Amino acid sequence: MSVAILGGGAFGTALAVALSANGPVTLWAREAAPLIATRQSPRLPGVTLPETVTVTGDLAQAVSAETILLSVPMQSLSGLLAQIDDPLTGKALVACCKGIDLATLEGPAALIAHAKPKATAAILTGPSFATDIAHGLPTALTLACASEARGAALQAQLSTATLRLYRSSDVTGAELGGALKNVIAIACGACIGLGLGESARAALMTRGFAEMTRLATRLGARAETLAGLSGFGDLALTCTSDHSRNYRFGRALARGETIDPAVTVEGARTAEAVVALAERLGVDMPIARAVTAIAHDGRPVPQAMQDLLNRPLKEE
Numbered sequence: 001m002s003v004a005i006l007g008g009g010a011f012g013t014a015l016a017v018a019l020s021a022n023g024p025v026t027l028w029a030r031e032a033a034p035l036i037a038t039r040q041s042p043r044l045p046g047v048t049l050p051e052t053v054t055v056t057g058d059l060a061q062a063v064s065a066e067t068i069l070l071s072v073p074m075q076s077l078s079g080l081l082a083q084i085d086d087p088l089t090g091k092a093l094v095a096c097c098k099g100i101d102l103a104t105l106e107g108p109a110a111l112i113a114h115a116k117p118k119a120t121a122a123i124l125t126g127p128s129f130a131t132d133i134a135h136g137l138p139t140a141l142t143l144a145c146a147s148e149a150r151g152a153a154l155q156a157q158l159s160t161a162t163l164r165l166y167r168s169s170d171v172t173g174a175e176l177g178g179a180l181k182n183v184i185a186i187a188c189g190a191c192i193g194l195g196l197g198e199s200a201r202a203a204l205m206t207r208g209f210a211e212m213t214r215l216a217t218r219l220g221a222r223a224e225t226l227a228g229l230s231g232f233g234d235l236a237l238t239c240t241s242d243h244s245r246n247y248r249f250g251r252a253l254a255r256g257e258t259i260d261p262a263v264t265v266e267g268a269r270t271a272e273a274v275v276a277l278a279e280r281l282g283v284d285m286p287i288a289r290a291v292t293a294i295a296h297d298g299r300p301v302p303q304a305m306q307d308l309l310n311r312p313l314k315e316e
């Protein structure tokens with residue numbers, strides 16, 4: 001089965017390198033010319049694409065593959081799907097983006113189902129920095145697909161000697177775990193940036209996990225999915241690592257540092273979407289509210305952290 005990856009940023013490039021171990025891979029990028037010329041993405045410096053990766057700027061050619069990985073930022077996913085004229089009948093569309101679409105408050109699987117109803121949607125998510133995958137370091141991810149048979153086929157196709165995929169049929173749980181952990185990672189970065197300490201960060205991670213589980217299960221996810229790679233696993237990685245852009249964003253906000261708007265920070269928009277979704281569903285998401293306040297409403301970080309501490313005492 002042929003594989004194409006749409007999106008020539010850090011993650012698309014890393015996946016192309018890793019999956020080329022299994023056979024030829026097509027990598028489509030919006031700005032393909034420099035990638036074709038240098039075989040390197042500026043988003044993933046120092047990683048050169050192997051010869052078995054064909055880089056193209058021709059979207060129609062790329063989507064002729066049977067399995068198509070979607071590796072663009074979440075807020076670009078619906079636009080990218082709209083650009084593809086082909087109904088992609090029978091193909092597997094594997095979303096690798098982590099977030100919630102702000103316009104529709106939907107995750108990637110629903111966007112795919114609306115745009116390409118004759119395709120099968122799947123999610124590839126879990127704790128993994130692009131640089132680790134590209135350098136062949138061991139990584140374990142969740143491959144979620146509502147169809148057990150299709151999920152098993154994708155699991156086999158997309159696993160490599162160093163990229164170990166676990167299968168799940170809980171698409172909602174897998175995609176929400178990946179989306180929501182980015183919001184909590186911003187809060188953890190802010191906590192460390194303010195100098196509040198590692199104990200406070202552990203508290204934020206734990207209460208953040210409760211918040212993630214509350215919203216996800218309300219939307220039909222299984223709690224055990226949130227406890228797996230796509231939820232707890234990715235939360236642990238992203239909330240504690242300087243490699244995380246979401247964590248660094250929160251830390252920079254707290255320190256009053258300049259923010260580079262070109263860097264992909266999925267949790268910022270996702271926090272807004274989460275707050276809107278939580279209000280609609282009547283689910284309490286105080287950490288997501290705090291992140292929206294500091295990222296979009298100009299609330300000073302110390303006050304937003306104080307708001308969290310000032311909430312009424314409650315049972316765990």
Ligand SMILES: NC(=O)C1=CN([C@@H]2O[C@H](COP(=O)(O)OP(=O)(O)OC[C@H]3O[C@@H](n4cnc5c(N)ncnc54)[C@H](O)[C@@H]3O)[C@@H](O)[C@H]2O)C=CC1
Nearest residue numbers: 008009010011030043071072073074076097098129130264
């Ligand atoms: N970088 C990482 O370590 C990981 C990233 N992810 C997820 O992968 C997704 C993509 O992230 P990265 O590759 O890291 O971001 P990135 O910022 O490195 O690259 C994003 C790429 O998407 C392209 N792009 C943006 N809008 C587009 C559009 N409308 N059409 C075509 N191309 C478009 C940009 O030109 C850029 O090349 C995100 O949802 C992220 O959460 C998931 C796991 C790990």
Ligand SMILES: O=C(CO)COP(=O)(O)O
Nearest residue numbers: 126127128129244245246
């Ligand atoms: O999703 C990731 C790790 O699993 C990457 O995190 P950042 O987007 O915060 O860099």
